[in-house]
Amino acid sequence: MFRSASMRRAGVAAALVAAGAFGLAGIDGAGEGRVFFRVVFPLCGPAVATVGILSFVSSWNNLLWPLVVAQTEDMYTLPVALTTLSQTEGVVNYGPLLAGSLVTILPIVLIFLFFQRYFIAGIASTGIK
16 A cells, blocks of 8 residues: 555656647657656656565564565565564573664665765655745
């Protein structure tokens, strides 16, 4: 549900940008392809990056579905493996648990740092009319 709603918002934003851009660029003599790649695509970049980052984070942190589907421990995702590691009987071994947490969060941090300016621009432009 999260992905469909955010994808719908990005599609609506692209449609609103495209409606005005195609009309104005048509007067200048630009074709549809040129308008899309020179005007619409750069304006929708922050929205697409924001949807991409949020979709990646939600699927990366998914716990319930992989827990239901995975039949063996070889098929566990990182969040499921961390959960089973922390639910041992008796004493919790914090060293491997914290190392696994670092490995789990590292791709999310790297993706955010790489797309940070697009993400912030996408979030900032949602409240502007």
